[in-house]
Amino acid sequence: MDIRTPDIAAYVADVGRRARAASREMARAATDAKDRALLATAAAIRRERAALVAANAKDLDAARAAGEDPAFVDRLALTDTVIESMAAGLEQIASLPDPIGEITDLRFRPSGIQVGRMRVPLGVIGIIYESRPNVTIDAAGLCIKSGNATILRGGSEAIHSNQALAELIREGLESAGLPADAVQVIETTDRAAVGELISHPEYVDVIVPRGGKSLIERIARDSKVPTIKHLDGICHVYIDDAADLDKAVRIADNAKTQRYSPCNTMETLLVAQGIAARVLPPVGRIYVDKGVELRGCPRTREILAGAGIACAEATEEDWRTEYLAPILAIRVLADLDEAIAHIATWGSGHTDAIVTEDYSKAMRFLREVDSASVMVNASTRFADGFEYGLGAEIGISTDKLHARGPVGLDGLTSLKYVVLGSGQVRS
Amino acid sequence: MDIRTPDIAAYVADVGRRARAASREMARAATDAKDRALLATAAAIRRERAALVAANAKDLDAARAAGEDPAFVDRLALTDTVIESMAAGLEQIASLPDPIGEITDLRFRPSGIQVGRMRVPLGVIGIIYESRPNVTIDAAGLCIKSGNATILRGGSEAIHSNQALAELIREGLESAGLPADAVQVIETTDRAAVGELISHPEYVDVIVPRGGKSLIERIARDSKVPTIKHLDGICHVYIDDAADLDKAVRIADNAKTQRYSPCNTMETLLVAQGIAARVLPPVGRIYVDKGVELRGCPRTREILAGAGIACAEATEEDWRTEYLAPILAIRVLADLDEAIAHIATWGSGHTDAIVTEDYSKAMRFLREVDSASVMVNASTRFADGFEYGLGAEIGISTDKLHARGPVGLDGLTSLKYVVLGSGQVRS
Numbered sequence: 001m002d003i004r005t006p007d008i009a010a011y012v013a014d015v016g017r018r019a020r021a022a023s024r025e026m027a028r029a030a031t032d033a034k035d036r037a038l039l040a041t042a043a044a045i046r047r048e049r050a051a052l053v054a055a056n057a058k059d060l061d062a063a064r065a066a067g068e069d070p071a072f073v074d075r076l077a078l079t080d081t082v083i084e085s086m087a088a089g090l091e092q093i094a095s096l097p098d099p100i101g102e103i104t105d106l107r108f109r110p111s112g113i114q115v116g117r118m119r120v121p122l123g124v125i126g127i128i129y130e131s132r133p134n135v136t137i138d139a140a141g142l143c144i145k146s147g148n149a150t151i152l153r154g155g156s157e158a159i160h161s162n163q164a165l166a167e168l169i170r171e172g173l174e175s176a177g178l179p180a181d182a183v184q185v186i187e188t189t190d191r192a193a194v195g196e197l198i199s200h201p202e203y204v205d206v207i208v209p210r211g212g213k214s215l216i217e218r219i220a221r222d223s224k225v226p227t228i229k230h231l232d233g234i235c236h237v238y239i240d241d242a243a244d245l246d247k248a249v250r251i252a253d254n255a256k257t258q259r260y261s262p263c264n265t266m267e268t269l270l271v272a273q274g275i276a277a278r279v280l281p282p283v284g285r286i287y288v289d290k291g292v293e294l295r296g297c298p299r300t301r302e303i304l305a306g307a308g309i310a311c312a313e314a315t316e317e318d319w320r321t322e323y324l325a326p327i328l329a330i331r332v333l334a335d336l337d338e339a340i341a342h343i344a345t346w347g348s349g350h351t352d353a354i355v356t357e358d359y360s361k362a363m364r365f366l367r368e369v370d371s372a373s374v375m376v377n378a379s380t381r382f383a384d385g386f387e388y389g390l391g392a393e394i395g396i397s398t399d400k401l402h403a404r405g406p407v408g409l410d411g412l413t414s415l416k417y418v419v420l421g422s423g424q425v426r427s
Numbered sequence: 428m429d430i431r432t433p434d435i436a437a438y439v440a441d442v443g444r445r446a447r448a449a450s451r452e453m454a455r456a457a458t459d460a461k462d463r464a465l466l467a468t469a470a471a472i473r474r475e476r477a478a479l480v481a482a483n484a485k486d487l488d489a490a491r492a493a494g495e496d497p498a499f500v501d502r503l504a505l506t507d508t509v510i511e512s513m514a515a516g517l518e519q520i521a522s523l524p525d526p527i528g529e530i531t532d533l534r535f536r537p538s539g540i541q542v543g544r545m546r547v548p549l550g551v552i553g554i555i556y557e558s559r560p561n562v563t564i565d566a567a568g569l570c571i572k573s574g575n576a577t578i579l580r581g582g583s584e585a586i587h588s589n590q591a592l593a594e595l596i597r598e599g600l601e602s603a604g605l606p607a608d609a610v611q612v613i614e615t616t617d618r619a620a621v622g623e624l625i626s627h628p629e630y631v632d633v634i635v636p637r638g639g640k641s642l643i644e645r646i647a648r649d650s651k652v653p654t655i656k657h658l659d660g661i662c663h664v665y666i667d668d669a670a671d672l673d674k675a676v677r678i679a680d681n682a683k684t685q686r687y688s689p690c691n692t693m694e695t696l697l698v699a700q701g702i703a704a705r706v707l708p709p710v711g712r713i714y715v716d717k718g719v720e721l722r723g724c725p726r727t728r729e730i731l732a733g734a735g736i737a738c739a740e741a742t743e744e745d746w747r748t749e750y751l752a753p754i755l756a757i758r759v760l761a762d763l764d765e766a767i768a769h770i771a772t773w774g775s776g777h778t779d780a781i782v783t784e785d786y787s788k789a790m791r792f793l794r795e796v797d798s799a800s801v802m803v804n805a806s807t808r809f810a811d812g813f814e815y816g817l818g819a820e821i822g823i824s825t826d827k828l829h830a831r832g833p834v835g836l837d838g839l840t841s842l843k844y845v846v847l848g849s850g851q852v853r854s
Contacts, residue, residue, distance in 0.1 A: 024771065028795050101794060107816065113805050115815045118793065122827050205827055226653065226828045247850035254852030344451065353846075366545065366845050367528060368455050378540050378848025387853070388542045388844065389534065400549050400632055401653045401829040405844040417815065417832040418793050419780075421805025423674035425681030426814070 008188065012196035015151055015184050016203025019124045022181040023149035027121050031098040033176045034144055041172030042090040045083060045137070048168060052078050055164035056133065063131075063157050076131045076158055086137040086165075089392070093141040096391040099409045100147040103418060114420040119413045121147035123205040126197050127394075128219060130211040131155035136165045139208075140183045142394050144173070146412040149182045151204065153197060155211075156189030163187070198223040208407075210395055213322075228407060230372075230398035232322045232348035233263030235380040238339040238365070240356035241274030245282075247377055248275070248355045252283045254379040255353065257290045261324050263396060264351050264373075264383040268319060268329040270339045273299065276332045281307035292326045299332040319346040336361050340368050347371060349398045351383040372398050372405035435615065439623035442578055442611050443630025446551045449608040450576035454548050458525040460603045461571055468599030469517040472510060472564070475595060479505050482591035483560065490558075490584050503558045503585055513564040513592075516819070520568040523818040526836045527574045530845060541847040546840045548574035550632040553624050554821075555646060557638040558582035563592045566635075567610045569821050571600070573839040576609045578631065580624060582638075583616030590614070625650040635834075637822055640749075655834060657799075657825035659749045659775035660690030662807045665766040665792070667783035668701030672709075674804055675702070675782045679710045681806040682780065684717045688751050690823060691778050691800075691810040695746060695756040697766045700726065703759045708734035719753045726759040746773040763788050767795050774798060776825045778810040799825050799832035 026034075045052065056078040063073050099119050106116030125148045127139045136152055143150035154162045166185035173180050186193050198207050198219055207227045209219040220227050237255050239248045255266035271279060280303045287294055288309055295314040296304060304311040311330070318329040319342070333339050336354075343352050353375035354365040362376045373383040383406065385393025390408030397403045403411035453461075472479070483505040490500050526546050533543030552575045554566045563579055570577035581589045593612035600607050613620050625634050625646055634654045636646040647654050664682050666675045682693035698706060707730045714721055715736055722741040723731060731738040738757070745756040746769070760766050763781075770779050780802035781792040789803045800810040810833065812820025817835030824830045830838035 024795075024797075027797065028791075109814065109816055111809065111814060113802075113809055113814075118801075120794075120797065123797070226826075244850065250850060250852050258853050364455075367547075368451075370454065370547065370550070371843065373844040373846060374545075375540075375846035376848060377850050378846050379852040381853040382538065382540055382846055382848075382851070383844070387536065387538060387540075389536055399653075400841040404841055414827040414831055416798065417800040417810070419800060419802035419805050419809055421803060421809075423671065423677060423804050424809070425677050425806045426685055426808040 008190055008192040009196055011188065012186070012193055013200070013203070015186065016124070016200055018181040019149040019151050019184060020203050022179040023121065023123045025179045026144070026147045026149050026182050027100075029147060029178055033178055034098065034147070035094040037144055037172045037176035037178050038090045038094040038141055040175045041169050042087040044168040044171055045087040045090070049080070049083055052083060052161070052164050056161045058160040059158050068157070072131065076133065076161070078133055078161055082134055086134050089138055090141045093145050093392055096145060096409060098145065099413055106418075106420070111426070112422065112424050116418050117415040118418045119410070120416055122412055122414050123148060124203060125150045125412060126153070126204040126207045126225065127151070128153045128194055128197070128207065128209045128211070128215070129155065130215070131157045133158045133161035133165060135210065136162050136185065137169070138392070139394060140169050142392055142409060142412060144182065146409045148412055151184050151186065151197060153186040153194060159189055194219070195222070198225055201225050208394055226402070228395065228397050228399065228403050228411065230263065230350060230396050232398070233265070233350040234268065234320065234322050234346065234348040235264055235266050235351045236268050236270055236343050236347060236353070237266050237380060238270040238336070238343075238352070238354045239272060239275060239279055240336060240354055240358060240361055241272035242358035242361065243275060243279070243355040244357055245275075245279060248279050249283050249286070251353065251355050251377065251379050253286045255381055256287065256292060256328050258379070258381050260326050262381070264380050265324070266328070266380050267322055268331065268346070270342055271300070271330065271332050272336070272339070273332050273334055276300070277303055280304055280330070281309065284309040284311070287328060290326070292328050294328055294330060296330040297332055300330045303332070322348070336364060340365070343369055343371070350396070351375065351380045353378060353380050372396065435617055435619040436623055438615065439613070439620055440627070440630070442613065443551070443627055445608040446576040446578050446611060447630050449606040450548065450550045452606045453571070453574045453576050453609050454527075456574060456605055460605055461525065461574070462521040464571055464599045464603035464605050465517045465521040465568055467602045468596050469514040471595040471598055472514040472517070476507070476510055479510060479588070479591050482587045485587040486585050495584070499558065503560065503588070505560055505588055509561055513561050516565055517568045520572050520819055523572065523836065525572065526840050533845075533847070538853070539849065539851050543845050544842040545845045546837070547843055549839055549841050550575060551630060552577045552839060553580070553631040553634045553652065554578070555580045555621055555624070555634065555636045555638070555642070556582065557642070558584045560585045560588035560592060562637065563589045563612065564596070565819070566821060567596050569819055569836060569839060571609065573836045575839055578611050578613065578624060580613040580621060586616055621646070622649070625652055628652050635822055653829070655822065655824050655826065655830050655838065657690065657777060657823050659825070660692070660777040661695065661747065661749050661773065661775040662691055662693050662777050663695050663697055663770050663774060663779045664693050664807060665697040665763070665770075665779070665781045666699060666702060666706055667763060667781055667785060667788055668699035669785035669788065670702060670706070670782040671784055672705060675706050676710050676713070678780065678782050678804070678806050680713050682808055683714065683719060683755050685806070685808050687753050689808070691807050692751070693755070693807050694749055695758065695773070697769060698727070698757065698759050699763070699766070700759050700761055703727070704730055707731055707757070708736065711736040711738070714755060717753070719755050721755055721757060723757040724759055727757045730759070749775070763791060767792070770796055770798070777823070778802065778807045780805060780807050799823065
C-alpha cells in the first residue's frame with residue numbers, strides 16, 4: 001500500500017477536499033454516533049490483532065534492515081500491550097463528555113438579545129508525527145470525539161502499520177454512519193506531502209506537529225496553517241529558602257528521576273542560597289545513587305564537594321539545554337527574584353515549580369512565571385492531560401495563543417458566539 | 428518628531444526589547460495602578476485638548492496638501508467629539524473588571540494536587556492600523572488594562588497626532604508607577620518598520636492588523652508572529668419559510684441599512700422560496716426607498732419585477748463581495764440546507780443570522796453555520812463587543828484559533844495551568 005504518487009500536490013489537495021467535506025458532517029454528528037465509531041474501532045483493533053501484527057512486522061523488518069537502533073524499533077512495535085492500550089484508549093475517549101455544542105454564559109443584554117458561546121470543532125486537524133503507530137489511534141480518537149476531520153501523516157517507517165490501523169478506523173466510522181474520510185492517513189511516504197499539508201489553510205485549520213524539535217521547528221516556520229506545538233521542555237524546580245526540606249527533596253528527586261525522557265521532566269534545579277547547604281547534599285546523594293550526572297554553578301559545586309559529591313561545572317549552555325537524559329543542571333540563586341529572572345531568561349515556558357511554605361512567594365511565582373504550567377509544591381511530572389483531568393491529550397502546547405499546556409478535547413475546539421433574539425434590531 | 432531612522436531593524440529591535448521588559452512589569456501590575464494610569468491619561472487628554480488639536484492640525488494640513496479625499500481627512504481629525512470620546516473610552520475601560528489573575532476551575536485531582544487555570548496577559552501586542560488616531564488610545568487602553576505591553580504602528584498620515592497621544596499615555600503610565608515603555612508608538616513613518624515588527628516572535632506575541640483587506644492579507648501572509656484579524660465581513664440573513672414576516676422585514680432592513688460600512692452589515696439576503704413572494708416585495712420597497720441597489724438571482728428578480736421593483740442580475744461575483752455600500756445581493760433558495768451550503772461556500776465566517784419561528788431549524792442553523800457569530804431572529808449588526816457585553820473591543824476575529832468574534836480584554840489574555848500541591852510527586 002506504500003504508493004508513490006507522481007503528483008503529490010494533487011493528491012494532498014484531494015485528501016484536503018475530502019477532509020473538508022467530511023468535517024461538515026462530523027461537526028453535526030450526534031454524540032452517540034461518534035462514540036459508536038470509537039467503540040467499533042476499539043473492537044476491530046482487538047479482533048484484528050493478528051492482521052495488525054502482520055502489517056507491523058513489515059515495518060519492523062524494514063526498520064531492522066535499515067539498521068535503525070533498538071529504541072527506534074521498540075517505539076515502532078505493535079506489541080500485545082500497545083494494541084490493548086490503543087483499544088482501551090478509544091474506549092476511554094468514548095466515555096468522556098462530548099465537548100461539542102455546549103453553550104456557556106448565555107446572558108440577556110440590555111437590547112433584549114441573549115448572547116452566549118457555543119463550543120464547536122475546529123474543522124480539519126492535520127497531525128504530523130514520527131514512528132509510533134499508536135499515535136494514529138490516539139489522534140484519530142480525539143479528533144472523532146471532538147467532531148473534527150483529521151489528516152494523519154505518520155513516520156514513513158510505520159506506513160504499513162498506519163495503513164492497517166486506518167482501515168479499522170474507516171470501518172468503525174462507516175459502521176456508525178459517519179464519513180470514512182473523517183480520518184485519512186496520507187498514503188505516501190514522500191516527504192513533499194508534509195510541505196503540501198501545511199500550505200493549505202483552505203483545507204486544514206490547524207497543524208499539530210509531534211516529534212523531534214527540528215521537525216517541529218521546521219513545520220512551525222514553514223506552515224501557512226496555525227500550529228499547536230511545543231518545542232522545548234526546559235522545566236525548573238525552584239527550592240525557596242522557606243521550603244519544607246522533605247517536600248523539596250521528594251519533589252526534586254521525582255521531577256528529575258521518575259522518568260528522564262518526558263518533556264515535563266526537570267532539567268534545571270534552582271536553589272535559594274539560604275537553604276542550599278541543607279538541601280543540596282541529601283538530594284545530590286539521591287541523584288548520584290540513581291546515576292544522574294550533575295552540572296552546577298560554583299556555589300553548588302562547593303556545597304556538593306563538601307558532601308563528597310562530584311559535580312561538573314555548568315556553563316550557560318546547560319541553562320538552555322533540554323537533556324531528556326540523566327543529567328541535571330543546578331544553580332544556587334539569591335532569592336525568588338533571581339529564580340523568576342532565570343526562568344524568564346532560560347526557560348521554555350513549559351512547566352516550572354516552586355517549593356515553598358511562604359504564601360506570598362508562592363502567589364508571586366504563580367503569577368509572575370509565564371509558563372504553560374506553574375506549580376507550587378508539586379512535581380513538574382504532573383503536567384499531563386491525564387493528571388490534569390482532561391481524560392486524554394493530543395500534546396502539550398507552549399504557545400500562548402489558543403491552547404496552552406496539555407491539550408485535550410477542548411483544545412481541538414473553538415468557541416463561537418450565539419445570539420438568540422426575538423426580532424431585535426440595532427438602533 | 429517624524430524621524431527617519433537609518434537602521435530600522437535596530438530601531439524596532441530596541442522598541443521590542445523595551446516592550447518585552449515592560450511586559451514583565453505590566454503582567455504583575457496591580458489593578459489599581461492600571462486603572463490610575465487609564466484615568467490619568469483620560470484627564471491629560473481633556474487637559475491637553477489644545478495641544479492635541481495643534482498636533483493634529485499638522486497631520487490634517489499634510490493630508491489636505493497631499494490631496495487626500497474628505498472622508499480620509501475626516502477619519503484623521505481629532506475633533507472635540509473624538510477627543511471627548513477617547514477620554515470617556517479610557518474611563519470606561521478603567522471601570523471594567525480586571526481579567527488578569529482570575530483563577531477558574533480549580534479542582535482536586537485523585538493525586539491530591541489542585542489544578543486550575545489562571546488568566547494572564549499575552550505579553551507584547553503589536554497593533555498595526557491606518558489613519559484613525561483614536562485607535563491609538565483605544566488600543567493602548569485595552570492593552571494596559573489586560574496587563575500587556577503594546578507597540579503601536581499607526582498610519583504615517585497620523586504621526587503627529589499619534590506622537591502627541593503617546594506622550595500623554597506615557598505620562599499617565601509614569602504617574603501610576605508603571606513603565607512608560609508599556610505603550611510605545613513607532614516613531615518612524617518608514618514602511619519597513621511594519622516588516623520588522625511582524626518578524627520577531629521573541630519581542631511580539633501577537634499582531635492585530637486593523638484596516639483595509641489588502642493590508643491585513645499582506646500582514647497575515649508575511650507575519651512570523653500569530654495574528655488576530657478578520658479579512659471579510661460577508662454577512663448573511665436567511666429568511667426561512669417559517670419566519671415571522673414582521674421580524675423578517677425588520678431584521679433584513681436593519682442588517683443592511685442601519686449603517687453601510689461596518690463589517691457586520693449584511694451583504695447577501697437569502698430567502699426560502701416558500702416565503703419569497705411575501706417577504707421580498709415589502710423589504711424590497713424599503714431598500715429602494717433608502718437608495719439600496721439590488722442585485723438578485725432570477726427568482727428574486729421575477730418576484731421584485733412583479734412588485735414593480737428594479738433589481739439587477741446577480742452573478743457569482745456578488746455572492747463573494749463585501750460591498751460596504753448601499754448594494755445588496757439577494758438569492759432565493761429551496762430551504763435551510765441550501766442556505767447553509769450557500770453560507771459555507773460564499774460566506775467569510777463573520778456573522779450570519781436566520782429568521783425563523785421553527786425551533787429545530789433555528790437549532791440546526793446555530794450548530795451548523797461555522798461563523799464567529801450565529802444568530803436567530805436578530806440583526807447581524809449586533810455582532811460587536813459593546814453589544815455582546817465585552818465592554819470594549821480591539822477588533823473582530825474570523826480566525827478559529829484563540830479569539831473568535833468580537834475581541835475584548837479576554838482576547839488579549841491567555842490561560843495557563845496552575846497546580847497547587849502539598850508535596851505530591853508522581854508515581
